[in-house]
């Protein structure tokens with residue numbers, strides 16, 4: 001598999017995709033692009049649809065024409081979060097625009113492409129733009145600002161580097177269909193924040209329990225229990241190490257990434 005440098009590309013623009021595919025001739029495309037700000041999706045549904053649904057449709061059409069393998073990164077948020085432990089066969093029931101547009105993207109991929117996989121996930125990582133749950137927790141801890149962690153929102157996030165390994169694994173296998181790629185620990189956002197603080201040696205008493213009902217400023221509805229059943233992932237990707245949150249945070253390399261990104 002070839003690895004190229006960075007090239008800008010708008011996945012809602014078919015001409016740009018065609019030109020890029022023509023010049024790079026990839027074996028596989030892993031689509032990570034999306035509008036992920038769920039409140040922004042509620043405010044701008046057309047923009048969300050263009051990137052989260054039409055973008056994957058465009059890529060699926062190219063895949064169907066060329067047989068380039070397409071890996072579509074999707075989300076646990078396509079479920080309503082009423083009970084959790086969703087398998088690849090569970091029925092989605094999206095409750096906000098982000099989730100509806102991501103599910104639509106999945107459906108375009110599965111109905112148009114032939115050589116494809118849809119990876120449903122939830123992950124945590126260090127984002128150089130400062131966005132994301134882990135960056136927010138780390139910044140709050142460093143500034144000794146009180147953190148309110150939702151106790152009623154439960155997930156099983158995967159370390160971003162492990163997700164990258166999973167995606168490379170899926171890219172190189174012939175598996176067709178949906179695959180849940182998630183971590184092995186099921187925990188609430190409150191417990192996640194506590195785990196971050198504890199493993200990095202912070203005083204975790206500034207992390208307070210809260211409920212998503214007490215968050216009036218959120219525009220989009222959030223599903224509560226979205227943890228994914230990852231049994232199939234563990235069978236198919238048995239050589240891919242899935243790190244615990246403790247292993248990730250206590251690894252010396254985490255501190256190096258962290259200094260670069262926070």
Ligand SMILES: NC(=O)c1ccc[n+]([C@@H]2O[C@H](COP(=O)([O-])OP(=O)(O)OC[C@H]3O[C@@H](n4cnc5c(N)ncnc54)[C@H](OP(=O)(O)O)[C@@H]3O)[C@@H](O)[C@H]2O)c1
Pocket residue numbers: 009010011012031032033034035036037051055073074075076077102121122123124131
């Ligand atoms: N973060 C999570 O926990 C999570 C959970 C479940 C699933 N996912 C899925 O995982 C994928 C990556 O998420 P993320 O958290 O890394 O998101 P992110 O930080 O918001 O990154 C999304 C990327 O998509 C790019 N993008 C937006 N519109 C585009 C377009 N029209 N053409 C090409 N690129 C475009 C953005 O570029 P600019 O920055 O230049 O706009 C950005 O680099 C997404 O598919 C998301 O739905 C994420």
